[in-house]
Amino acid sequence: GYEEEKITEISNLAQKNKVTWINVVGLGSEEKIKELGTEFDLHPLVVEDVLNPAQRPKFEVYDDYILFVVKDFNYYPKNQEIKKEQLSIILGPDFIISLQEQRTNTFDFINKSLAKENSQLRHRGADYLAYRMIDTVVDNYFVVVEELGNFIFNLEEQLIEDSSSEILGELQQLKREIISFHRLVSPLRGLIYSSNFKDNQLFTDETFVYWRDVDDHLSTVLDKIQMFRDIVNGMVDTYLSNVNDNMNQVMQVLTVISTIFIPLSFLTGLYGMNFQYMPELGYQYSYPILLGVMGLIVVTMLVYFKKNNWL
Amino acid sequence: GYEEEKITEISNLAQKNKVTWINVVGLGSEEKIKELGTEFDLHPLVVEDVLNPAQRPKFEVYDDYILFVVKDFNYYPKNQEIKKEQLSIILGPDFIISLQEQRTNTFDFINKSLAKENSQLRHRGADYLAYRMIDTVVDNYFVVVEELGNFIFNLEEQLIEDSSSEILGELQQLKREIISFHRLVSPLRGLIYSSNFKDNQLFTDETFVYWRDVDDHLSTVLDKIQMFRDIVNGMVDTYLSNVNDNMNQVMQVLTVISTIFIPLSFLTGLYGMNFQYMPELGYQYSYPILLGVMGLIVVTMLVYFKKNNWL
Amino acid sequence: GYEEEKITEISNLAQKNKVTWINVVGLGSEEKIKELGTEFDLHPLVVEDVLNPAQRPKFEVYDDYILFVVKDFNYYPKNQEIKKEQLSIILGPDFIISLQEQRTNTFDFINKSLAKENSQLRHRGADYLAYRMIDTVVDNYFVVVEELGNFIFNLEEQLIEDSSSEILGELQQLKREIISFHRLVSPLRGLIYSSNFKDNQLFTDETFVYWRDVDDHLSTVLDKIQMFRDIVNGMVDTYLSNVNDNMNQVMQVLTVISTIFIPLSFLTGLYGMNFQYMPELGYQYSYPILLGVMGLIVVTMLVYFKKNNWL
Amino acid sequence: GYEEEKITEISNLAQKNKVTWINVVGLGSEEKIKELGTEFDLHPLVVEDVLNPAQRPKFEVYDDYILFVVKDFNYYPKNQEIKKEQLSIILGPDFIISLQEQRTNTFDFINKSLAKENSQLRHRGADYLAYRMIDTVVDNYFVVVEELGNFIFNLEEQLIEDSSSEILGELQQLKREIISFHRLVSPLRGLIYSSNFKDNQLFTDETFVYWRDVDDHLSTVLDKIQMFRDIVNGMVDTYLSNVNDNMNQVMQVLTVISTIFIPLSFLTGLYGMNFQYMPELGYQYSYPILLGVMGLIVVTMLVYFKKNNWL
Amino acid sequence: GYEEEKITEISNLAQKNKVTWINVVGLGSEEKIKELGTEFDLHPLVVEDVLNPAQRPKFEVYDDYILFVVKDFNYYPKNQEIKKEQLSIILGPDFIISLQEQRTNTFDFINKSLAKENSQLRHRGADYLAYRMIDTVVDNYFVVVEELGNFIFNLEEQLIEDSSSEILGELQQLKREIISFHRLVSPLRGLIYSSNFKDNQLFTDETFVYWRDVDDHLSTVLDKIQMFRDIVNGMVDTYLSNVNDNMNQVMQVLTVISTIFIPLSFLTGLYGMNFQYMPELGYQYSYPILLGVMGLIVVTMLVYFKKNNWL
Missing domain, CATH: 1.20.58.340 (Magnesium transport protein CorA, transmembrane region)
Structure with missing residues (x-):
């Protein structure tokens, strides 16, 4: 079953349910995180990675669990803002720990699913839940891609009308954002095909199909980013040519x-x-x-x- | 034998013939597609991919079937137009399902072949039929390549005569189309040489020769696209040099x-x-x-x- | 022994000699080629490749034979002309079939060698003959490389004297020829090191040394082409800088x-x-x-x- | 236990403790280093590498030990200076030798840790000590990265205000420093994943996790450097465009x-x-x-x- | 023992000593080289490679011997000149044949070493001698690198003072020399790690360490060349920017x-x-x-x- 409860004692959490999901919001208390690490027998390096807000995205296989660190982009339509948050997920055989600094709306849909009695999420293992989390994060990338696409589209229209030198500044800024976004997404691609993933018992053949789908989506995101780079480079050329004209x-x-x-x-x-x-x-x-x-x-x-x- | 019939009940389709080909036109009714998926025991992700009109082209091996998603370009000489359509093919041991949004002329030749009593298509397995479909799609790429070639040729002649700044716009537009076409073709190349294809029982040694031929054609298409990129870059240089002159x-x-x-x-x-x-x-x-x-x-x-x- | 004769009946050719070499000039009669294909039990795709004048160069291993498709460049000193011809070679255990559209002087030296009683060619297997053919074709590439080199050298001298805008046109034209030549040569490089070649019984260890030598020559040709590209790019820069000066x-x-x-x-x-x-x-x-x-x-x-x- | 002592006789050092750490400062006396090499049965090439101040960074596996050569950057806040020093580490089963020309503050933290009775460093093998050393060196890279980042940031602000031609000189200088730093860091990346590392008995599974972490940090450093290159290239473009404007x-x-x-x-x-x-x-x-x-x-x-x- | 003698009869050379080193200077007499080839049972292709002055550098494994072809650069301080010479080395189990067109000073140091009674060279196998030869050649590359470095340094100083258009010519010339040098060095890198080297009995584990060192030096040379290319490209940019200024x-x-x-x-x-x-x-x-x-x-x-x- 799925019940939300306020945690008081970490130590007796792990044994209670078949699959335990611990969602940690706020990484300020280093002590608590370390205690959690000790409880679940996590390697000190894992705790270090989780606490480092500038950690490079990665999927990393340990003996008894897998560590996922990803950048999570959440779009808030109210103030038309995209917020970046680091999300770490530790997937064990019968537990899953997710850690982030600020509460985001990433898990909203998962929570709703869990609340339903007959949802798949309830009847599948921890690995399926981890997949759903990463999948949501990757789906959020598409929102960023779309936003970037809109921005490029607007800049293109502007470029036709006037070519003042501010546009070059905006283009360079855009280029940098694309590069930066690329850096946060690209390290994840193809990881699941590496041998230490395939041989891991936490990755059942059944779930592998899902992870492959995530990798497929990452490929699409990276394809789009690559296309954006080409387009922006073309726009810089057009700008310089306009100036010349x-x-x-x-x-x-x-x-x-x-x-x-x-x-x-x-x-x-x-x-x-x-x-x-x-x-x-x-x-x-x-x-x-x-x-x-x-x-x-x-x-x-x-x-x-x-x-x-x-x- | 080969007979066309209106489908009423999906459930008793699969057992009827040795090799069953189901061609679905129109993906509007999500319910029906899902029902089809249940009937043929397809993974939910397959159904999702098929219904996603922006799916990245891919060949993907599942336990009991292979999913092909390709972009199909059809040239209509009447109005000199190229239409892009997504075509998904699911190849099982004794069935083949093809799905697209709009009816195209891609299967015209295959239908004619099937109508003949002594055609190879009738006496070979489902994998040969899948090969013929993909082969037709790849052959259509050559038409697009030729059209792009003609367009480049015309632009080159124009470039010699005058170098107004509109030509730069057209060149950038052309560049973008070439990049976009490249993105739709390149993911397929070399896929069949990956180990999970070679070890699949749906890929008999006999048919492998044919798939290798398809890969060979894809290589030729990609070679041409690469050459087009080089040519268009050279044209941009020529344009800028003309302006300078x-x-x-x-x-x-x-x-x-x-x-x-x-x-x-x-x-x-x-x-x-x-x-x-x-x-x-x-x-x-x-x-x-x-x-x-x-x-x-x-x-x-x-x-x-x-x-x-x-x- | 080696005897030239006019072919009338294809069917009883294959059994006659230990190693049978059939040289087909003129691919107009599609019927005859297909008949030949049936006689030697060739795959329909092989016949298709041979008949396609725009086939991409390749070495392809089939069960009982290997197909080589290469572009053959012949230099005719009389009219200072380089002619491009497609040459297909099918190497079987005891036969070799070579097919081209027009008679070239590529086989002149091989014919002379065969005419000599004690030449190596007579006492070695079909694979050695195939090697000699491909080797001659690759040696012809060096002639093309030399011609390109001369052309570049002349253009360089011209560039120092005057920098009218026609030179840019010639440079772009030269660039395109280099790219096009590269496309016809590069697909062959490294092919012989692939596993399906190494495991093939038609490639004895003894002959492998020779094929490695061919690959070595291809590498040299491709090195030169790459160098030409760098030089021509440098020339374009020089031209633009001259115009600026x-x-x-x-x-x-x-x-x-x-x-x-x-x-x-x-x-x-x-x-x-x-x-x-x-x-x-x-x-x-x-x-x-x-x-x-x-x-x-x-x-x-x-x-x-x-x-x-x-x- | 951990005790510091003045070395007089090298020969009886190796047997004394469970894990012996010899830290050599000053490589002027070639004789002494060679004597040390003989004592620990080091290959002459190892001694040569250690004595060559321009040695390329590398991790190299020998039969009984592993050689690490890295460039160590130390930041001295007093005079705001970054000093580069070559550090060689030889890791054997029960000894570790570190060699550098000048005493740096790299080992300060390690020495403090060793001085504590219950520190991990005291109870783990030589490989853990080697990891801690390399880890400190790699952590120092982040300081260099930060310094480069600050410098780029300042240059960017300057670029907006005026675009005199000295800035181009500074940009070229910066580019060169980035390239040079990249050259000193990049050869180390991914080395630990090569087969001769994985099969080495000096690399226990337990420590492998730590080395993977080092590689992860190297990746982050290289990512940043790559980003810097892109940014500096964009700045050169901006500069040229400003001049044009x-x-x-x-x-x-x-x-x-x-x-x-x-x-x-x-x-x-x-x-x-x-x-x-x-x-x-x-x-x-x-x-x-x-x-x-x-x-x-x-x-x-x-x-x-x-x-x-x-x- | 090591004795120098004038060769009269090739045939009884090979049996005489444990390790026979034949140094051939002058490749004019094709007959003699072929005779040598027959005596040592060399493959005709090896003889061909040795006689071809434009042979691409390579390490090539044959059944009973290894062929090394390298470009040897010798610096003559007297007339400040660098001379390029092709050096071929054939390494057999108990013999070593070195061939070059002109006598160079590459072997001077090896000869001195051999003259000493207790030198390592005398007591090790033929493979160690081959290593020493190749090592000397690679060490000579550093001299070329240094010369290129000096030339670049001078050009840089000149660039600051005046930017006449001759400097661009010199830069293009320099670029071409760097590319050409890169072409002669790069094919050798990493070769020793290929499987046919590792499995060869002529490469004992003991000597492998030395060959790895050679590869390491090659990497350093190539790193430097790459850096030179980046610097020269930066210089071209600076030149163009100066002209613009x-x-x-x-x-x-x-x-x-x-x-x-x-x-x-x-x-x-x-x-x-x-x-x-x-x-x-x-x-x-x-x-x-x-x-x-x-x-x-x-x-x-x-x-x-x-x-x-x-x-």
Whole structure:
């Protein structure tokens, strides 16, 4: 059966039920955790890993139990926030210990399932419960992936409209988040296929199918992350190319204006000289003829620019 | 024998023929699929995978059957369109179940073969039929590869003619499609060589030769995709270099015009000054001499530019 | 013994000699090839591969024979041309079948060797003959490598002299050819070390030494190709840097001319104004003093540019 | 028991205690080290490795002992300095020899532990002591990682404020340090999983758990280094993009000023010409009308620039 | 014992001593080498490899002997030159054959060792001698690495001082030399760990330790080469960035000069117009006021440029 109770004495917990699930929230009291470790005969290194908030994600096989350390991402729709929490799970033959710093909504669905009389969770072993926990965590990764996808999508739209240099900053920031997320997910992939998992008695053939499914989901998550990296790299290229295009356009305007007016200005300068002997100055139609010549120069230039696609 | 019939009761399907092929079109009714799963004793995860339209392609070995999930691309010449459909195949010792959302033309040829009395398909086991299905799907990949090839070819021709910034957008889009296609094909490669396939009794030595052929075709498809990536990256480089060349040309025109006329304008400015004591102003041949000097400057400049290949 | 003869009946070919070599030129008649396949008990997929002109190169082990598909490059010095031909070789215990579309000069040397009474080829098994064929094909790859090397060398010399944008096109073209050549050679490397080759009775320990040598040559070819890729990438970088340098030089000329003459022109403009009260205009030495000031400005600028290495 | 004593005769050291730890500081006297090697029956290559200050980090299994060579980084908070020292450890069944050039504070904590009567270190074998040493060294890596992280963080802040070209130099320098640190850490990773470690009798199953933990920490360090590389590469991109942006801005200012004033200057030049027959010159409102036209041109230009986001 | 003698008859060499070392200098006489091959029962392919001056480096196991082909780099301090020579070594159970085209100083130290009565080389098997040869060759690689390091160091210093485009050429050349050196060293790494080496009776457990040491040195050489590649790539980036910086600076000077003087020139042009009705022209203080306005414009501009860090 499944009953929730407040723990007072750790020592007589382990024997009580067929499968005991101890969920520890709050890792501040190092003493209590160590006591728990002693009670369940856990290796000192396991306790150390559990207490280290920057522990690398891993599945690790010990003689009598398996340690799972994963990063758990919980999305809170109210304030549109994703919170990262480290979740450690220790799976023994007839017990399961889960430890985290803050209470999250990860176990909500599992608790509901357990409350039902005829749920699978109640009739299967501890390994199935561990699978359900890890599965929930991995499913949460998809929410993060989706959020990242939305963010990329928005940034892409922004990129088309304007390419101010802040976008590059956001792209670099996004890249870093993708890399960081990748680092937290990738170490878990393929672990269950290693020989010390396959040979472990805690992994029955029956449950192995489920773990394979988890690995499959991890692969999908990692595939998506890899795709995001490629997309973001493409976006950086597009940004740099846009900046270049813009510069190109600026240069062309400068060149068109300059090359049209510089020769004209020369001509005006020519007839602004104060030489006493310049026959053109006294000729009656000099001015309109010069204006005509200038018009001709302008037209020629414009035709040339048109031909070179500068306008 | 091979007969098409409308299914009413799933339960008495499995026993009827030596090899039973059930083709399910439309995955909307989750209930029916689950009922089918119960009938054929399929693992709940298999049913889940089949119902998940975003399932990653895979070949997965279970105790009594093999699950194939692939993406099926169908080209419709009428409206020049490629439609993507997820196809799941469950291969058992004496049955085969294929599931997809929409009816495609993938099985047309297989149906024709089955209709013939003396076709190989009729006299071989379920595994041969599965091979033929997957083979058809992989053959369809070649159509996609060809379409991508044509698109690249067209873009290349466009790239030579003009290099407006829209082409970069199209190149990035193309790159993304290639990456996405790669993601749907690559997970399948080499799978059949893994040990759990080789040791499976559903994979007779006789059929293994055929699966090896499928893997060979997948390799060719992936080779082509890799080549496309290299080509498209080269095209992006070419585009950026064209843009650069264009800018270079613009700069050169600006420089040529400026460096010729700026010194000339200085000279006209010089003799446009209003100093009372400027001996040159009163000299009779000043004007033609200055024009000669200006002509000399122009010629010198042009020779210099010619030597530096700026013209 | 070794005798050439015109084939009329395929069926009684196989029994005639200890080792039978059938060389098929021209794959147009699909019927005949299939008949040959039936005679030698070849798998339908083998016949399919042989008839597919775009087959990926591979060595493939079947129960009673091995299929080799390679791309054969023949250099014809007369018209300085390299022709690509697909060559399929089927090696059985006492027969060898070679198939190609067009007659090439690949087998010329083998034929000469066979014509000699005491040549090794006559006294060794079919596997040695197959080795000699593949070895000749791989040796031809070195010719292609050399040609590519020459082409790269020429392009490099061109690159030093001028860097017009056509060179970039040629570099991209060269890159693509290198990639394409790599794709045709790389799938063969290391194949002979795979377990199904080592365990095959057609690969005696004695011949294995020879196949290892072929693999060694393939490695050398692939090493060279890899080096070519690195070199061509370096050339693209050099080209882009040259273009940049050129632009830099253009900009410097523009800047030098502009920054010298723009202040001078301002001064001429200043004394070209028509104000009635400008004391300098009436002063007798204004003009020579101004010319001196201008000369000073020019000298100062030139010294500054010299110091900044812009001249 | 654990007692510190001054060594006079090496020869009778080995037999004295159950587990003998010899800590050699200063490798100047090659003779003494060789004598030690002879005493403990060490392979000449081991002595050579120990004496080579540029030895690559490695774990190496010999018949009767294991050689560990690692780079030990010690942070001295007083002068904010990180010193690198090579530490060699030779682990035998009942002895452990540690060798370094300079005394560091790496063993301080171990010495304190040994001094306590009931510490684990006293009651476990030599392999546990070796683990504690390597573990301390690896823990020191985290200090280096943190220092690198701080340095990167500072550089990032600097990068936002100004992007002078010295920052690029610092980034390249940082990149090199990261690469160099990576080179000293990476060769150790995964070594303990190799077969000759697992089969070694010096590695009891009990201690293996500890070594796995060390490997886990190494993985974390390498993960961080990899992340640093990605970040620094992103910073170089940001720097180059900033430089580009700056150039862009400079070009825009030039273009705006030039394109506004060049046409205006042309107009002033036009009416500065000295033709005798120019009707506008004598018209009374020519000057204010011209001023108005010029104002109109300026306004039009500004509107155009605004629309193109150049202002 | 060790005696040097002039060889006249190859045939009775092999039986004479316990371990026979034949050192062949000069590979011109193909006949002699083949005779040697026949005498020692070498495979024709071995003779072919030895005679091919462009043979890829390799360690290759045959039934009764092992073939080593390496590139031997000798540094001649006199003319500061590095010469590359191919060295082939054939190691049999009781003989060792070394072949090279030119006499090098690689064996000088080995010869000296052999001359000593009580040297290890005299009392160990042929495999130890082979190890010493290969070890000497690998030690020579460190000399090349050092030379490359010095060259890179010099180039780096040059890069800081000036960044003319010749440096890019030298960098590309250096890159190519590094790649080429990498190609000659890398194929040897890890070879001794392959199964056919470990199972070979010519590789006693005793000597294996030495070969592992050689592999360790190769790893160090390859590590260094990899680091050199990273450094040179960083240098290319620095060069390109310097060029960019320079261009930027040029552009800024142009912009500063242009934006200051273009508006001033406009003003001078304005008052250089010849309109009859321009009230400012007759006003007494027009000229000093205009000069004041111009000074104000210059000051404003300079302040703006200062604020934007363009000066």
